[in-house]
Amino acid sequence: MVLGNGKLIKDKHGNMELEDYNMKLLGKDRLREVIDLQQHVYDNLPNKEVLYMDSYEDMLSDMESGAKIIGVLNSKNRIIAYRYIxxxxxxxxxxxxxxxxxxxxxxxxxxxxxTVVDPKYRGNSLQSLTLEAAQGLSKKEGYNHFMCTVSPYNFFSLYNIMKNGLKIKALKKKYGTDEEEGLWRFILHSDLNKKSLNPIDLVISKWANLDMQKELIDQGYIGYEIIKDTKQLNYVKFDDAAI
Ligand SMILES: CC(C)(COP(=O)(O)OP(=O)(O)OC[C@H]1O[C@@H](n2cnc3c(N)ncnc32)[C@H](O)[C@@H]1OP(=O)(O)O)[C@@H](O)C(=O)NCCC(=O)NCCS
Structure with a gap:
């Protein structure tokens, strides 16, 4: 199923080449390529903590139970980005x-x-485009709660996810064997069926001040938006504290 197509810029901060892409659901036959791309992106990350690596086996069994992989393919049919839902x-x-x-x-x-984007193809909003496709697909199938984890040290990803309407609802360690181990993650959520709430207070936090953000969340605040230039997060309390 084709989910989108168009043109993108390869090597945006270098040679800049215009290239055709298309976006579609990938089958299990392309899972090895997905894992190879994940490895390539991981190897190029300055801070490895931001990406929790999925194994081939886990993704395969998840696909067998309905998980989907939205792939972005370049003009040579190579996978240059994917989103796993x-x-x-x-x-x-x-x-x-x-x-x-x-x-x-x-x-x-x-x-x-x-979600990963090949470093050569970054800056084409592929994280947001695949997120929009995921929202469209899932909505059609009756899902309305979108959730994800994002590392507090992954500014680019946090910005893109919040831009697409997800709000910070928790901050905790995930992917470890217990609460003490694991990696710090924001947990973000949006409910497509939720009507807008009534804000009663706003507190601004620096993006990197995790202690303050944890305290605000414990007091019922929600991480509402992130300002790109100042890297500040607006935490808002609503009169209806329920999620
Ligand atoms: C997070 C990620 C998917 C975003 O990629 P993307 O969709 O291409 O990002 P955008 O198009 O929104 O980029 C916006 C700007 O930020 C820059 N940018 C994006 N990711 C960047 C990164 N990891 N490092 C440095 N700059 C980055 C882009 O070059 C672009 O700048 P420009 O407009 O001056 O060219 C990508 O950085 C990535 O694959 N990161 C590693 C894996 C990861 O962290 N995944 C998310 C958690 S699962």
Whole structure:
């Protein structure tokens, strides 16, 4: 299924070449290439903490239970970016548990799992474009809660995710064997069916001040938007504190 196509700029800060791309759902037959791209992106990351690597086996079994991979292919049909989305249902990995989402809503949760863009193709908004495609696909299938984790040290990803309407609802260590281990992650959420709420307070936090943000979240504030230039986060409290 083709989800989109157009032109993008390869090597935006170097030779700059215009190239055709198309976006489509990938089958299991291309999973090895997906894993290779993930490895390439990981190897090029200055801070490895920002990307939790998915294994071939885990992704394969997840695809067999309905997870999807939206791929972006260049003019030579090479995968240059992908977004992996999963539908965790009542499985304990559902991020809804981390924000105390009502039990009857867990089956409506979509996980925006990993996204990677080949460094040569960055700056074409592929993270946002694949997110829009994921939202369109999932909405059609009756899902309305979008959730993901983002490392507090991954400014680019946090900015893109919040720009697309997800709000910070929790900050905790994830992907470890217990609460003490693991990697710091914001947990973000948006509910397409939720009407706008009534804000009653606003507090500004520096992007890197995790202690302050954790305290604000504990007091019922939601990380509402991030300002690109100042790298400040606006935390807002609503009169309806419920998610
Ligand atoms: C996060 C990520 C997917 C964003 O890629 P993208 O969609 O191409 O980013 P954007 O198009 O929004 O980029 C906006 C600007 O930020 C820059 N940028 C994006 N990611 C960057 C990065 N990791 N390092 C430095 N600059 C980056 C782009 O070059 C662009 O700048 P420009 O307009 O001057 O060219 C990509 O950086 C990436 O693959 N990171 C590693 C994996 C990761 O962290 N995934 C998210 C968690 S699963």
């Amino acid at each position: 999963a539908f965790p249902g009542v499985n304990k990995r559902n991020l809804g548990y981390d924000i105390s989402l009502d039990e009857d809503q867990l089956n409506k949760v979509v996980h925006l799992e990993t």
